[in-house]
Amino acid sequence: MADKAFLSGINDYKTIGDLRGCINDTHSLRRLLIDEFGFADDHIRVRTNEEVIKSELKKGWKWLLKDSAPGDRLIFHFSGHGSQTVDRDLEEEPDRADELLCLYGMDWHDSKTYLLDDELRDWTTQIPDGVSVTFLLDCCHSGTGTRMIEPNLLRAVETDFRSSASLSIDDVALMRAYPRASVRSISTLNAASHVGAHPSTSDEIDEETVLARYAPPPPSVQLRINRARSRSSFSELLEATRSRGVDESMNHVLWSGCRDDQTSADAFINGDFHGAFTYYFCDTVRRLGTAASSARTVQSLRQTLADERFSQVPQLEPSNTDGPIFSHLAESGSGPGTQPPGDADTVPTADQWQSLLATLQQIASALASGARIGAIGARESGRSLVYCHGICQHDPGYSDPWWHSLSPHLNLATRQALAADRHEVLWSEHVTRVDRAIIEAADPVEQQKIAMSLQEILQERVTREVDAQIVERGQVRGRGDMQGPIEARALEPEGAVPRAALGIPGLDCVDDFVKYLTIDFIRRAVISEFTDVIRPLLRRGDSVEVISHSWGTVVAFEAMRSLERMGLPGRVHNWFTVGSALAISFVTRRLRPDDGRKPTVVDNWINLDARGDAVGGSLQATGMQVDHEYLRLRPVGCADFFGLVSPACAHSSYFVPANTAVNRDIFSQWIEQS
DSSP states (O other): OOOEEEEEEOSSOSSSOOOSSHHHHHHHHHHHHHHHHOOOGGGEEEEEGGGOOHHHHHHHHHHHHTTOOTTOEEEEEEESOEEEEEOTTSSSSTTSEEEEEEOTTOOTTOGGGEEEHHHHHHHHTTOOTTOEEEEEEESTTOTTTTSSBOOOGGGTTOOOOOOOSSOOTTHHHHHHHOTTTHHHHHHTTTOOSSSOOOOOSGGGSSTTOOEESBOOOOHHHHHHHHHHHHTSOHHHHHHHHHTOSBOTTOOSEEEESSOTTSOOEEEEETTEEEEHHHHHHHHHHHHHOTTSBHHHHHHHHHHHHHHTTOOOOOEEESTTOOSBTTOOGGGOSSOTTOOOHHHHHOOOOHHHHHHHHHHHHHHHHHHHHTOOOTTSOOOOSOEEEEEEOOSSOOOTTTTHHHHHHHGGGSOHHHHHHHHHTEEEEOOTHHHHSOOHHHHHHSOHHHHHHHHHHHHHHHHHHHHHHHHHHHHHHHHHHHHTTOOSOOOOOOOOOOSOOOGGGGOOTTGGGHHHHHHHHHOHHHHHHHHHHHHHHHHHHHHTTOEEEEEEETTHHHHHHHHHHHTGGGOOSOEEEEEEEESOGGGOHHHHTTOSSOSOOOOTTEEEEEEEEETTOSSOOOSGGGTOOOSEEEEEEOOTTOOEETTEEOHHHHHTGGGSTTOHHHIIIIIIHHHHOO
16 A cells, blocks of 8 residues: 655745645644554655645646555645636636635736646546545635535625735734734734634734635636626526536545635644644544544534634535545445535524525525526616715715716616615714713723724825825926836925815714714614615615715625625625725724625625825725725816825715716716626
């Protein structure tokens, strides 16, 4: 017998967020194979960090298969980031996305830097008869990693914690405190699982920080995935789910850290960093013994992870595999198509039942109307428009000027439909007219602390924005009519920046939003104002356009996330976040929930930011799952102060009639898309 194993793990990535426990995973699994399964040390190859490239993995696979014979046990293991890209076949994957393993030099536009699930499937066709091959994948979206079992779309409404591949606004302090950590490692630290923390200071980058082994695709790739999904009919997806099951040709066993719609945790466990799946897999096998069945092992492993407050659900495929760990597939149970033992014995949680109910209700509605489902861009017969304002007092009719700026750019049918069913959310009275007893019930110290923090953050953002404008002004002045890139040049001071140029949007009303963040009663009342407007529209199956501004984008986010489990048949066709406070890390860390995931009722999330707007900015940079961004747009209608744009004016420039770049080229274009 020539048992062999090829193990790989990446802690230090070249281009994306670093991890901490992947190399330890290779050590843990190596010791398990030697101590418990009798593998020879020289029959185990380990590759880490810069060694984990595509050519090296191919060599490892060939080495595993070389001279293999019936009865041999072969192990292929990977610990690192997982991600997705658009399905290259545009029809094989029900969700129109290919899962992939992120290798050392990960680049979504270079197929040499990642390993697709399609490629792993192709590898499995080379396995000789009688040879036992086991894949262990400890990364995000690893379920169905060898593409032999279709993903269960009924679970797609559930997600877990996520990570960001971009810097947040507060990361400079972290980089100073952790100079070795690099931009890539700092940028992933806003993801958390069972501890639920979004690190923002050096004190928080410690054993309590849990990272997601997920590298989110860049917006351009995510947009291609969304477009591919939009071309897929609901009937095609439904047919794909009907055919889900164990592929009869599956000649290997796959252990994966999570379902294909989940993320896997990288955490501090028992004195060091590990992948939660790999650590507890090894621990469970040692505890139960090598003779324990695979079915019993996966059940125990799932329970242990749940007890340790990890939300990921490890997968065993084929699900009917019942022989001992690393045994040949022939020792499986009753054959292909058997009910997964783990699923059969596990009682669903209340949240899982609610998620399943929501999906079934969407399916029922879609079947009745012939509509599309999920992120596939449903366009029911009903059309409606909802506006949501930011902080400070807003009175009924505040959205009339916004509508008058947009409506001329819509075609006649769309304009008539939205004009007849246009709504506005009014929530300011819940923070401007508050009973004193409610305010006194809150912690005054906490309120003051948050108010001061928000004021300081806004002032700092204004200063940075004015600084950027000064640099841009100097670059343009120095360039003249020259062609080619702008070169750095010394700027000649023109005196102090006028105070008028430092107007801070909504500074006088910051206390209003502090009440929202600190008083649950007020938060619920504000969210209810939004849901009371949009819920009836979604219940009747409308295709809704939502335009939210400033701090109202926070209200819209939390409100639409609260609607997810209601199973409403309608869809939010487009959600526009304009000058969004979600671009402020201090705010996103206080969201409920704080994972940044796009609400499942939304098809397209489009973010807009104007040059000079100190509130808005990139939402990708704060870990939000936005689909498309238009950044540093021209602040139409704003007068210059010594060549500078007032942030207060820029923050309200989106809705002026002359701003056709926003109202015609963005709002109207997206609204008219089917």
